[in-house]
Structure formats: C-alpha cells, structure tokens
Amino acid sequence: MRSSLGPPLNLASGRVEMAHGAGGRAMAQLIDELFLAAFDNAWLAQGNDQARLTVPPGRLALATDTFVVTPRVFPGGDIGSMAVHGTINDVAMSGARPLYLTAGFVIEDGLPLGDLKATVDSMAAAARAAGVAVVCGDTKVVERGQCDGLYINTTGLGVIEDERLNISGDRARPGDAILLSGTLGDHGMAVMSKRENLTFDTPIVSDSAALHDLVAAMVTAVPDIRVLRDPTRGGLAATLNELARQSRVGMLLTESALPIRPEVRGACELLGLDPLNVANEGKLVAICPPEAAETLLNVMKGHPLGLDSAIIGEAVADPDRFVQMQTALGGRRIVDWLAGQPLPRIC
C-alpha cells in the first residue's frame, strides 16, 4: 500500500501543506501514516466515511467540543489529550459511560508534521487510557494565518445504562450539598504560566484528566446525584452561576472549604486573578441530597482523581439566584461570573 503513496511522511522536518487537505494522494498518506497508525482500531481500518456502531441498551448521551489553546503543549498535557478528556467529561457528566469519539482537525498550512504527530499520539494515548475509541475523523488544511496551528473538534457518544440516573443542571434543590472533586485553577494557571510574555516559573501542572471512571464510582454509590458538571472555562464561579440559574436556586459556599494549591493561589495573587474564575480540565462539581453527601464524599476521596474532594457549600432558596460565599474571615460576598476575559492586572 505504501508504495502507491510514495516515500513515507518526513516526520522529522516535514510540514503540513495545502495538498494534505486537498483530497489527493498526500491526504490519503497523511491519514494512513499519521491518524490511522495512531488511533489504530477496527472501525477506522474499514476505511469508510462513517463508523457503524453497536451500542448497549440505555439512553445515549452526546456532546461536542472544539479545542483552541495557546500554547498547544503545557505542563500536564497538550491540546490532544485535552480534546479527549474534555469531551469524555462532558459525556460523563450525565452519568453516562463514554463509548466512542470522533475527531475533526483544522490544521494551518506549515504546521510541522512532527508537532501534528505528537498531538495525535497524545490523543490516541489519552483515548486508549480512557478505554474510548476514536472511530471516525476529518482533516482540513487552511492557509497560513487562517488558524493558529491546529484546532481540534471532538464529539463523544456514551450510554446511560442505569435507568435510575437523572442527572441534570436544573435539579439542584435548596438544602442540597455541593461537592468539588479537587483543587481549583490548576489548568488555567499551568497554561497561563507558559504563555508568551509571561515568564514566571511555577511547578503548576494542568489537571487535565478523563473523569468518567470517577463518575462511575460516584453514581454507583449514590444514584440520586442530582447535578454533575465540570468547571472548565470561567472556572467554578461560572459553573455554579450557570447551575443556580438553571435550577432556580441560590448557593452558599464556604471559602475555607475550597481546595486550592498554594502555588496556584500565589500565581493568582500576583496576576490579580481569582482562582474561582480560572479554568479546570479534570475537576467536577456534584450536587446531591444532603443525606447522601458524606457517602458521596468518601467515594470521591477514595478515587485517585478525587483525593482532595470537599463539600464546599449548599444550595439555598434565593429568588435572585445569587452564588454567595462565606469568606474565611466571616464576611459574605458574591461569587460572580467573570466580566469579559480574565486579564492580569498590574496597577
């Protein structure tokens, strides 16, 4: 087969060219030698334009997400692993078991083939570790300047096998406990620390991780979990405000209960950012009836991705749907959505 496609791709110094997206031999070669080699499964090997899937009985959960991150490689992950983890997590936040992923790539003309291969290999490793197959995909190459290196879209399909589960952002009730699976802001600060122009050396590592295994343990122990959501962009503050609005409740958090690494807090202080507004890629918020909170907390703490879990507050009746926080000093304040984008403050 290789002979018909010419000499192998030059992964050491070659670059993606417009021809790699033009539907000709170059594109076939890129798909064969880079994508199929990495993802390596029976669906892709069939070479069809679609994957035919058998799904177990139950409700299906479907989610899609597009990944754009600068820099593409950061401490603790890269755009490839993040594209797998992010969509798996969106599927899993329904209580579903993720089964399949699709992957779409928008590649800028000139991207080193070695960079593309490293990203795709990272995706494949993340998918394999999560036990989820990437069953179909697409690539487009755009002219230089039309995208920043590489964008990835992934769509995930999962199945909710337990009929009892009814997990949805509109189900929080006053009195429910709010739990968080670990430390806040690790991903956002890891990425920010590596951004151009910002050279402070910190040992902050992204928390990017697939949470479906943690979710499986949680829903098995407490099937009446009401809400699950991963606090990604906009951080915990945005997620809780979304949920408060959806569920028509207020929330009251306890600042001293929030797990935040000292180095993340330090970096946030320095830049004038609030860790509650900073992105996470491997954490979840769970809301459950108060009587189930301790059981759920223990299950979360017993999982490697939930060691720092904590009960951080409760849902309350509030016509204004305010998310409030009892500060460590005993005062009270609102935890608001971020206005605009998080920009470091100097003066």
Place this chain on the structure above:
Amino acid sequence: MKYVDDYRDPDLGRRLAAAIAAATRPATRYNFMEFCGGHTHAIARHGLEDLLPDAVRLIHGPGCPVCVLPVGRLDMALSLARDHRVILCTYGDMMRVPGSGGDSLLRARTDGADVRMVYSTLDALAVARDAPDREVVFFAIGFETTTPPTALAIRHAAETELTNFSVFCNHVLTPPAVLHILDGPGAPGADAVPLDGFIGPAHVSTVIGSGAYEPFAEAHRKPVAIAGFEPLDILQAVLMLVRQVNDGRFEVENQYIRAVARDGNRKARALVAEIMTPRETFEWRGLGAIPRSALRPRDGFARWDAERRFDLGDLMGRDHPACDCGAILRGLKEPPDCRLFGAACTPDTPLGACMVSAEGACAAHWSYGRFRHPRHREARRAL
C-alpha cells in the same frame, strides 16, 4: 502562602473586629474613606464590611487609576492604536475599558490594530527594539506606584537613543486628589457625609512615604492610617482610625510598616523628578479638573512623549449624564443610589468610572456585594 496567609488569619480577624466594636462609642459615627482601589477590592472580596459595627462606614475613594482616567484620554489612546504606524503597548488593566461609543482597545485589536498587552515597561522597550520600522507607544497609567518604571523606560530610551519609542503618559498623583476631595469645588458641604479619616494607600505609600500625608492631616485635622492590602491590615487600620477619632487626634499612622517608610522610596522619587514634571491641571473622571495632579515627561524628553510626537488633538469624551460617579467617589452616594447601577451600567457594560475596573466602587459592589441592597432587588423585580 507566606506573607499572605499570615494577614488573612480568621481568628486574628475576629479579634480585631471585636476590638473595633469595643472601641466605637455609642453616639459617634466613623466615616472613613479608603482612597485606594486595591483596598476597595480587598474589602469587598473578603466581605470586611460584615465584620464592622454599624457605626463604622467605609467610603470608597477615587484611587483606581483605570477608573479616573477620562474618556477623552482613552479616545486619544484609541486613535493612537488605530494609527497603522503604531504598536500600542499597555497593561492588561486598560484593554477592556470603554472609550467614546463603547470602543475599547480590545475592540480596536479585533479590528486589526496592533495592541499588545505587556507586563512591564521593559517588555514595551523590547517591542520597540524588535520593530525599528514601527512607532511603539507605551500607554502609561497609574498612581505613584507605576510611575517609576515608566520614568525608567523613558530614561533608558533616551540613553540608548531608541527613537521609535514613546510614552502616552497618564500618571496621576495621590495627594492632590485627596486634597481636592477635602476642599475642592463640590467638596462635602452641610448635606454631605463628613469624612472622619482616611485609610492611606499601600503601594503608593511605599513610594511617596507616610510623610507625604502629614501636611494635609494637620491642615484638615483628619487622621490617616496607611494600610497594607490584606484584610488584617485594613481592619487594624480601621482600629487605629477609630482610636484617633475617639482621642481627637489627627496623626499619620503607619500600619504598613513592613513596606512603607516615612521617606518612602527616595531613589524612585528622584528618578521620577528627573524625567517628569507636574501638569498644570489634569481632568479626573468623576472628579473634574485637579491642579497639578498628573505628570508628563519634561521638555528634555519631549522626543519620547507621545503627546508631542503625534497630533492627538484634544479629544473630549463625555460621561453619561445620569452617572453619579462624582458623588459616589466623594461618599455622598452609594453605588445602588445611581439610576444606572446594575441596569444600564454593569461590569460587562460599564458606563461610569466606578464600574470600569474591578477596583472601582461600583464594580466591587456589583461583583461582590449586591446581595446587601434590597432596594436593588426590588428595582430588578419591577423591571
């Protein structure tokens, strides 16, 4: 986090709050202005007002350089940014601030302007060195704290004959603004809230020193307590002021002794004096024109002064006529008293000075404290 956690200790905080409550006298009101936006933000973020007795009221002053920059100056920066020869460098603080018609540097960048966010003036100098065929302008703002780095950049540009670099200087001065609030036109009259004392700025005071407040404390018989930005710093300063009021004293006390000396930072002040000189007058958003309240590069450094290098005209942006910022900055009104607050004017759509930056009185109140005001809740329901 060493040097931060120590100053946020909940137990010490409660003890300070109890000491303040015990020190206040039944028939006495204590109206203290924290001048600095950093304090305003810390007070709101840590919910400190909940820890203070009713007799103590904190009035949020004009000490946020982003907030007090008039729209016209921002329009000048926008016209620079939209000049295709120019790379405009500035701190992240300025990127979202709206100019006339809701224009902003972020929007200008979306439209193709070359606006770069930098973390220090050294970064802006590097941009100028790397782009010798472009005009690189550093949009400088801030009080006495951020002025020395700007002065240093101008001196460095002069020494290295970096001719494609200039500074659009908007540095403002703290003492003239405090004096203006006390006795400028429109100062608190009979119906106004009397100010019983000032919480002095933290970072600004590291440069100008606690001595800089002594003349006006004496002349206006107002106590001053310079405080750090952490919650315990602020509570301790409030306690100092309560005791001064009780004793009839009007001294400059320094709570922030770990960073502020009486003389401040002489080297930094000498550097600023060498490069810059006070403007005759400068417009403050919300407060109006204040004499000798801002700096510009001296004539010897005119080549590095963007206002003399480019024809910026005198763009006169105007604030929204219903905006109550001036009264809020003087303590005559509170944020929810303004008709625009929370309706047309929010941190996402700021109209007035106090909503523009996170450190402004209205933004801090909206983002952290709006649950306190039932009036606002009723107004929203009525909408």
